[in-house]
Amino acid sequence: MKKNLLLASIFLVFLLLKSNCISAQIALVPFINDVTKVTDITNCGDDRLFIVEQAGKIRISDLNGNLQLIPFLSISNKVNDSGNEQGLLGIAFSPNYLSDGRFYVNYTNNTNETVIARYHVLINNPNEADSLNEEILFKVAQPYTNHNGGSIHFGPDGYLYIGFGDGGAGGDPGNRAQNLQVPLGKILRIDVNTLQGYRVPESNPFYGSPTANPLIWAYGVRNPWRISFDRLTGDLWIGDVGQNVLEEIDFQPASSLGGENYGWRCYEANSPYDSTCNLPLTSYVPPVYTYPHFPDCSVTGGYVYRGARYAALYGKYFFTDYCSGNLRSLTPTDTGGFTLKSHGFFGYYSYTTFGEDKYGELYLGKNTTGVFKMIDSSCTPVALISYQDTIFANGNSYKLTTPFARGLTYQWLLNGLPLAGASSNSYLATISGKYQVMVADSCVNFSKIITLVLNKGEGFEMYPNPTTNSTLLLWSSEFPQNKRLEVFNPAGQVVVNKEIDLNDLNYTLATSQYRKGIYFVRMTINEKVFMKKLVIK
Numbered sequence: 001m002k003k004n005l006l007l008a009s010i011f012l013v014f015l016l017l018k019s020n021c022i023s024a025q026i027a028l029v030p031f032i033n034d035v036t037k038v039t040d041i042t043n044c045g046d047d048r049l050f051i052v053e054q055a056g057k058i059r060i061s062d063l064n065g066n067l068q069l070i071p072f073l074s075i076s077n078k079v080n081d082s083g084n085e086q087g088l089l090g091i092a093f094s095p096n097y098l099s100d101g102r103f104y105v106n107y108t109n110n111t112n113e114t115v116i117a118r119y120h121v122l123i124n125n126p127n128e129a130d131s132l133n134e135e136i137l138f139k140v141a142q143p144y145t146n147h148n149g150g151s152i153h154f155g156p157d158g159y160l161y162i163g164f165g166d167g168g169a170g171g172d173p174g175n176r177a178q179n180l181q182v183p184l185g186k187i188l189r190i191d192v193n194t195l196q197g198y199r200v201p202e203s204n205p206f207y208g209s210p211t212a213n214p215l216i217w218a219y220g221v222r223n224p225w226r227i228s229f230d231r232l233t234g235d236l237w238i239g240d241v242g243q244n245v246l247e248e249i250d251f252q253p254a255s256s257l258g259g260e261n262y263g264w265r266c267y268e269a270n271s272p273y274d275s276t277c278n279l280p281l282t283s284y285v286p287p288v289y290t291y292p293h294f295p296d297c298s299v300t301g302g303y304v305y306r307g308a309r310y311a312a313l314y315g316k317y318f319f320t321d322y323c324s325g326n327l328r329s330l331t332p333t334d335t336g337g338f339t340l341k342s343h344g345f346f347g348y349y350s351y352t353t354f355g356e357d358k359y360g361e362l363y364l365g366k367n368t369t370g371v372f373k374m375i376d377s378s379c380t381p382v383a384l385i386s387y388q389d390t391i392f393a394n395g396n397s398y399k400l401t402t403p404f405a406r407g408l409t410y411q412w413l414l415n416g417l418p419l420a421g422a423s424s425n426s427y428l429a430t431i432s433g434k435y436q437v438m439v440a441d442s443c444v445n446f447s448k449i450i451t452l453v454l455n456k457g458e459g460f461e462m463y464p465n466p467t468t469n470s471t472l473l474l475w476s477s478e479f480p481q482n483k484r485l486e487v488f489n490p491a492g493q494v495v496v497n498k499e500i501d502l503n504d505l506n507y508t509l510a511t512s513q514y515r516k517g518i519y520f521v522r523m524t525i526n527e528k529v530f531m532k533k534l535v536i537k
Contacts, residue, residue: 025376025377025378026313026327026343026344026374026375026376026377027374027375027376027377028327028346028364028372028373028374028375029372029373029375030370030372030373031061031065031363031370031371031372031373032051032061032065032067032370032371033369033370034067034369035051035053035059035067035365035369035370035371036053036054036055036368036369037053037054037055037081037087037352037367037368038051038052038053038054038352038353038365038366038367038370038371039052039053039054039087039088039089039090039150039352039353039365040052040089040090040091040150040151040353040355040365041353041354041355041356041363041365041371042091042092042093042355042356043093043355043356043357043358044093044097044098044103045093045097045098045358046098046358047062047063047357047358048060048061048062048063049061049062049063049355049357049363049371050072050091050093051067051355051365051371052088052089052090052091053088054081054086054087054088054089055076055079055081055087055088056074056075056076056077056078056079056081056087056088056107057071057073057074057075057076057088058071058072058073058074058088058091058105058129059071059072060072060127061371063357068127070127070128072127072128072129073105073119073128073129073131074131075088075105075107075131075134078107078109078110078115078134079107079108079109079110080108080109080110080112081108082145083108083145083146083148084145084146085145085146085147085148085150085165085168085223086108086112086145086148087107087108088105088106088107089106089107089108089148089149089150089151089152090105090106090150090151090152090153091103091104091105091106091152092104092152092153092154092160093154094154094192095154095158097121101120101121101123102118102119102120102192103118103119103120103121103129104116104117104118104119104137104152104160104192105117105119105152106149106150106151106152106162108142108148109139112141112142112145113139113140113141113142114139114140114142114148114149114164115136115139116136116137116138116139116152116162117134117135117136117137118134118135118137118192119131119133119134119135120133135196135197137190137192137197137198138198140164140183140184142167142168142184143167143168143169143174144167144168144169145168146165146168146169146223147165147166147167147168147169147222147223147241148164148165148168148223149162149163149164149165149223149224149225150163150225151163151224151225151226151227151228151301153227153228153229154229155189155229155234155236156229156234156254158191158193159189159190159191159192159201160189160190160191160192160198161187161188161189161217161227161229161236162187162188162189162190163187163221163224163225163226163227163238164183164184164185164186164187164188164221164224165184165185165221165222165223165224165225166184166185166221166222166223166264166265167184167185170243171243171265171273171274172185172222172264172265175265175274177219177220177221177222177264177265178219178220178261178264178265178266178277178279180206180209180211180212180213180216180219181211181212181213182213183213183215183216185219185220185221185222185264186213186215186216186217186218186219186221187216187217187218187219187221187224187227187236187238188215188216188217189201189204189215189216189217189258190215200214200215203257203258204216204217204258205217205257205258205259206259217258217259218252218258218259218260218261218262219260219261219262220260220261220262220263220264220266220284221238221240221250221262221264222240222241222242222243222264222265222268223240223241224238224239224240224241224301225239225240225241225298225299225300225301226239226300226301226302226353226354227239227301228301228302228303228304228354228356230254230303230304230306230317231304231306231356231360232304232306233254233304234254235251235252235253235254235304236251236252236254236256237249237250237251237252237301237302237303237304237317238250238251238252238262238301239299239300239301239302239319240262240264240287240299240301241298241299242268242269242293242298242299243268243273244268244293245268245269245271245292245293246268246269246270246271246290246291246292246293247269247290247291247292247293247296247297247298247299247321248269248287248289248290248299249287249288249289249290249299249301249317249319249330250262250285250287250288251287251288251338252285260284260285261279261283261284261285262284262285262287263279263284263285263286265277266279266284267279267281267284269286269287269290270286270287270290288330288337288338289330289338289340291321291328295323295324295326295348296321296323296324296326297321297322297323297324298321298322298323299319299320299321299322300319300320300321300322300351300352300353300354301319301354302317302318302319302320302354302362303317303318303354303355303356303362304316304317304318305318305360305362305374306360306403307359307360307361307362307382307403307405308359308360308381308382308402308403308404308405308408308425308439309361309375309376309381309382309405309408309441310375310376310378310380310381310382311378311380311381311382311383311445312376312378312380313329313374313376314382314384314403315331315332316329316330316331316341317329317330317331318354318362318374319354320346320351320354320364322349322350322351322352322367323348323349324345324348325345325346325347325348325349325350325351326342326344326345326346327342327343327344327345327346328340328341328342328343329341329343349367350366350367350368351364351365351366351367351372352365352366352367353365355371359403359404359405359406360403361373361374361405362374379441379442379443380441380443380445381405381408381439381440381441381445382402382403382439382445383402383437383438383439383445383446383447384402384403384447385400385401385402385435385436385437385447385448385450386450388450389448389450389451390450390451390452390453390472391450391451391452391453392453392455392474392505392506393452393453393454393455394454394455395454395455395456396430396454396456397428397429397430397454398428398429398452398454399426399427399428399429400412400426400427400428400429400435400437400450400452401425401426401427402425402426402437402439402447403425404425407441408425408439408440408441409423409439409440409441410422410423410424410425410437410438410439410440411423411437411438411440412427412435412436412437412438413435413436413437413438414429414431414433414434414435415433415434416434416436429452429454430454431454432451432452432453432454432461432463433451433452434449434450434451434452435449435450435451435452436448436449436450451463453472453474455474455475459475459523459525459528459530460473460474460475460523460525460530460532461473461474461475462474462509462521462532462534465534465535466534466535466536466537467511467534467535467536467537468511468512468536468537469510469511469512470508470509470510470511470512471508471509471511471534472506472507472508472509473485473506473507473508473509473521473523474505474506475505475506475523475525482499482500482501482502483499483500483502483504483523483524483525484497484498484499484500484523484524485497485498485499485500485507485509485521485522485523486498486521486522486523486524487509487519487520487521487522487534488519488520488521488522489514489515489517489519490515490517490518490519495514495519496509509521511534511536514536515536516536516537517535517536518533518534518535519533519534519535519536520532520533520534521533521534
């Protein structure tokens with residue numbers, strides 16, 4: 001009784017706090033000052049930030065902005081940063097970094113080549129890399145000092161993706177972005193899950209082609225200045241710097257098989273650029289957003305916000321422009337499009353890169369000095385279990401989760417009532433029902449109600465039961481054979497006799513036309529008969 005009163009009291013306090021929430025307003029707050037010309041910011045899966053300086057150093061900070069004095073990696077003697085777009089440009093940690101200690105860098109060397117190299121952390125010092133043992137995977141000669149690209153990221157498939165610009169100058173004089181035999185003007189994809197070197201994934205779109213470079217994943221980009229993956233959906237976002245007129249954002253869904261042509265130099269965004277090009281508009285993938293120059297001039301691609309602190313930002317792809325400092329976001333719509341929002345101007349000629357910490361919070365690095373953290377004045381944290389209204393799961397339990405951040409308070413509810421002891425960002429559900437999570441900071445947010453239907457291996461499951469209008473029947477995917485459904489009324493008469501297609505994993509049984517009472521549902525699955533009681537009220 002006391003426990004129930006305590007839960008009810010907590011619930012009431014959360015409701016009172018909710019009224020104090022304010023509307024969203026983004027701010028960029030100083031996070032670290034003592035870093036210069038930041039080109040990349042990332043994490044390795046723990047509570048550290050790794051900050052890449054263009055001149056050839058990688059610095060470590062904790063999540064309170066405390067910068068370590070000794071660099072994690074210093075290869076300034078190998079790095080040529082004399083050009084505005086040259087230098088140490090990117091870092092990517094192995095998905096298994098906490099066990100294998102491997103990471104990869106993208107830099108311009110002293111002979112004007114892009115170098116993709118592998119390094120290891122020191123065995124006896126997690127805050128320092130072994131700078132003396134570099135393994136160069138490959139080099140690419142750069143004909144000019146600009147358009148080096150530099151992004152390097154692991155995708156959800158475990159492969160390493162590398163963004164290359166078209167080689168520089170202006171207008172892609174060598175037409176390299178459309179030339180499938182060279183790596184410039186491309187997104188490359190390699191498999192580094194090897195003891196040494198790398199492999200070419202057989203699923204690359206040009207694998208085995210005698211006329212194309214097998215490393216190419218996508219092509220027709222001018223200078224992809226920053227690419228990133230949505231950590232939740234696996235979608236790839238590309239900020240591609242334009243020539244003289246238009247900047248563009250490209251989007252590649254996680255379901256892509258690669259091979260996209262984003263159009264450069266035939267097109268600058270959606271606008272024809274090369275009059276001698278024979279590529280029709282319909283043969284390339286257009287950008288999902290473009291914007292003109294002046295005061296804008298050069299897009300800086302960012303990330304989709306998947307942090308837990310700011311519900312108003314969740315699911316938005318953030319990017320900015322180097323010249324204007326205009327911070328914008330794109331949000332996918334239900335119809336397949338994107339909604340644009342401008343969040344204000346935050347300083348001219350400043351922001352060169354975005355970064356993401358372990359928890360999904362976002363940071364921006366400056367071309368001069370410093371790193372800023374993106375915050376929202378709204379006090380509403382993220383409370384999200386699933387975008388689906390109903391989750392079907394086979395087994396005796398299912399783990400429900402919501403995004404985590406330190407300092408947030410969680411409370412799970414089942415059928416509208418708080419669950420005792422369910423106060424973390426995850427809950428192991430063992431019964432079917434309607435679940436919701438409450439997340440609190442200085443105010444509270446409630447997730448939408450999610451219906452969880454568990455099939456515990458008893459042939460099939462029904463939910464809800466009792467019911468009035470309908471119930472959902474769910475069975476295991478281990479039963480691919482045709483299934484027969486029979487429903488008997490209280491008098492023992494058959495009111496439903498239906499063969500269910502082998503591809504269906506669930507079936508909605510309408511019940512509103514039947515009288516109240518106890519019915520029996522019989523399903524024959526794989527020559528086994530299962531019978532359950534259904535109460536219609």
